[in-house]
Each structure stands twice: as C-alpha cells, then as structure tokens.
Amino acid sequence: YRTGYGPNLFDEWRYLDKGEPGMDPATRKINPDFVLNQPRYQGSTIMLARKNFGCGSSREHAAWALTQYGFRVVIAPSFADIFYNNAFKNGLLPISLPEFVVDYLFDEIKANNGYQLSVDLVNRVVIEPNGKRHEFEVPEFRRYCLLNGLDDIGITLQHADEIKAFEQQRLNQKPWLAKTIY
DSSP: OSSSSSGGHHHHBBBOOOOTTOOHHHHHHHTSSSGGGGGGGTOOOOEEEETTTTTOOOHHHHOOOHHHOOOEEESSSOHHHHHHHHHHTTEEEEEEHHHHHHHHHHHHHSSSTTTTOOTTTTTTEEEEESSOEOOOOOOHHHHHHHHTTTEEEEEHHHTTTHHHHHHHHHHHHHGGGGGGOO
16 A cells, blocks of 8 residues: 555666566666666655646556655646646645746756755745745645645544534434434
8 A cells, every 4th residue: 555656656767677566676777867866866855847747647656656755846837737636635745836947947956966956835935055046836725734744634633523523413413314224
C-alpha cells in the first residue's frame, strides 16, 4: 500500500534496463544522462518542471512516487488538473509560476552549481539564493492542510466530536435508523 514508488519514479528515463515488478531498483543500471541521476541534483526536494506537468499521470501513484523520492514541491507553469489535486491530497505542493520565470529558474540552476531555491508556504513565495522572491497562489484550504500535515481523513478527524454528537442526535430523533436488516 503506497510504498515502494519512489525508486521507480521516471523509471524508463532513470534506468537503462527494463524493470520488472518486484525487481530491486538497486540492481538496475542507472542512466547517467538522466537529470535526477546527476550528483548535483541528489537529495533535491523541489522539482522544476515544464508546463502541463503531470499530464498522463491521473493516478495517485505519480504523487506517491514524487513524495517517496523526496520531493515536497513541484514548480511548473501549469499542471494537469487531476495531478494537481492528487498532489495536494498527498502532501506535495504544486506551485504555478509564469513560464518566463520557470525558464529563468532553469537557466539559473544550469549555470550555478549548488543553486537552491526555497519555498515559504506561510508567505506564499519561492525564494532564490540571492533573495529574489516569486509570489505564488495556493488555495487557502490546501495551504492549511499542507501546513498542518492534514489529509482528507485528518480533516474529518478534526470534527470527530461534532460527528459523534450529530450521530447521537440523529439516533435519538430517528431510532429506527439504528436497526439493520440483512
């Protein structure tokens, strides 16, 4: 259940050989030309991507693989709708920035080894190493969930007392609902 996806992120690009279900990724031949296999990008938590990122990745597995690999944020000009929603539901922050800004960030990363962006979700800004800031929008509910580590179940559990009170009140008003017929 939702484990083991990180090593298979971008599988056909990261590895030179074809993987099989259950195969240990540590035994596979790495593609040295693939960007995530390059030493300078090891341990990155922010992924920079191009427009419509996540297109074709409508299952939650895409978000699971990214988070299990170690990414916490994906910055792109735009996202596929289903991926965008799945990202939030799985603790991954998708940030949309204008395409010219993303192009600029790609250029800076390529030109400057060790270049590291940071993200301030509280203030909704991406910060460059030189201090330059790029504001982004994020729905307030999604921001709240990410800042508090909440998923759909966590949000529901925050209202457990109210749910229990409602169920008891409804049972008192309509006791016949408690009977189950098989």
